[in-house]
Amino acid sequence: xxxxxxxxxxxxxxxxxxxxxxxxxxxxxxxxxxxxxxxxxxxxxxxxxxxxxxxxxxxxxxxxxxxxxxxxxxxxxxxxxxxxxxxxxxxxxxxxxxxxxxxxxxxxxxxxxxxxxxxxxxxxxxxxxxxxxxxxxxxxxxxxxxxxxxxxxxxxxxxxxxxxxxxxxxxxxxxxxxxxxxxxxxx
Numbered sequence: 001x002x003x004x005x006x007x008x009x010x011x012x013x014x015x016x017x018x019x020x021x022x023x024x025x026x027x028x029x030x031x032x033x034x035x036x037x038x039x040x041x042x043x044x045x046x047x048x049x050x051x052x053x054x055x056x057x058x059x060x061x062x063x064x065x066x067x068x069x070x071x072x073x074x075x076x077x078x079x080x081x082x083x084x085x086x087x088x089x090x091x092x093x094x095x096x097x098x099x100x101x102x103x104x105x106x107x108x109x110x111x112x113x114x115x116x117x118x119x120x121x122x123x124x125x126x127x128x129x130x131x132x133x134x135x136x137x138x139x140x141x142x143x144x145x146x147x148x149x150x151x152x153x154x155x156x157x158x159x160x161x162x163x164x165x166x167x168x169x170x171x172x173x174x175x176x177x178x179x180x181x182x183x184x185x186x187x
Contacts, residue, residue, distance in 0.1 A: 055074055
C-alpha cells in the first residue's frame, strides 16, 4: 500500500505493521495527545506546544533509526523535555526569589515606622491614669471581655466602656501627632 507524505516513511513499526508509516501520519496521530499530556503537567499552553514541537523535531532528526514503539518513544521524549522545562522554571524561580529575599528599603522603613508607632502607643498607655490603663491593658493585651473586666475590677460595664473609650481617644490624639511627625521625617 502506498502512502503520500512530505517526510520519510518507515515500515515495520508498532503503528502499522504492514503499511509504511509517514512522519505526517505519526504527527497527525500523536500531536494532540502529547500536547494534552504536556499541558497537564506544565499548566502552560505555550510551553506545552513548544515541548511537542521539540519532540517532533527530535523524531524527525532520528527518523531513520529503528523504532519499534514510536508512541512510547514520543511520550518518553516529551516527558523528558517536560522535566527539563520544569527544572528550568525552578531555576528561574529560585533566581527571582534570591533577588528579593533581602528586605527592600521601603519595607525596612515601614518596619521602623511600625516599631516607632508601637513605642508611641506604649508611652501613651503608660501615661494613662492607673484605672484607665488597667482596663485598656486587660481589654487589648489580655483580651478580656467588658463583663469580665467589670467583674474583676468590681466596676460597672459602662465604666469599663468609658475607660476604653478614653484610652483610645488619648492614643488616637497622640498617634495623630506622631504620624505627622514621622511622615515629615520620611518624606
